[in-house]
Amino acid sequence: MMKDVIDLGESTKFDIEDEYYKKFCNQLENEGTDARSRRTVFKTDWQRFLWAFILGIYVGDKTPLQDKTKNPPFGMEIFKNRSKILKTMIALTLQELYKDNPDELKKDFETATENGENLGRKIKVAIEEYANTGFSILDRRGRERPGYIENIEYVVEDILSDKTWSC
Structure with missing residues (x-):
């Protein structure tokens, strides 16, 4: 029954802001044998997302998407054998959406169940909007440190730091 209430749709593609799609997706840095490609942090679009x-x-x-790319690079199919990742994304999204009023989640879930509705669309849009915020951070970090997204040392340094992230 929960699958019916929270269903993102198997053929669903994740929308990405066109500017960030052009900057961060469909990259070829994982090809070749140079030192840069061996250090690449994210070899695929879904990992960057x-x-x-x-x-x-x-x-x-x-951050709402203003100008979605016409050809989103991946969708739900990427999570076919990575269901734990997708479930974690959904759980984190729900936790963040309802952090100020957790009782509202129960109410929305019960209402959706009773009405045969699907919360998946709301969750999918929220996932895309959180990713859009993250892409803006990656964009800024890339301007501050050229090669940021391709350099594992930079990314790990940020992960391990006490840095306060902001948009």
Whole structure:
């Protein structure tokens, strides 16, 4: 029954702001044998999206997409064998959406169940908006430190620091 209430749709593609799609997705840095490609942090678009989502959740800020890319690079199919990652994304999204009023989640879930509705659309949009915030952080960090997204040392340094992230 929960699957019916929270269903993101198997053929659903995750929307990404076109500016960030062009900067961060469909990159080829994992090809080749140079030192840069061996140090690459994120070899796939979904990994970049996941990192951006985590940053957005961490700062607790959603940024609506203004100009979605016409050809989103991946969708639910990427999580077919990674269901724990998707479930974690959904759980983090729900936790953040309802952090100020957890009783509202129960109410929304019960209402959706009774009405045969799907909360998946709301959750999917929130995931995209948290990722959009994260992409803006990645964009800023990339301007501050050229090569940031491709350099594992920079990313790990940020992960381990007490840095206060912001948009």
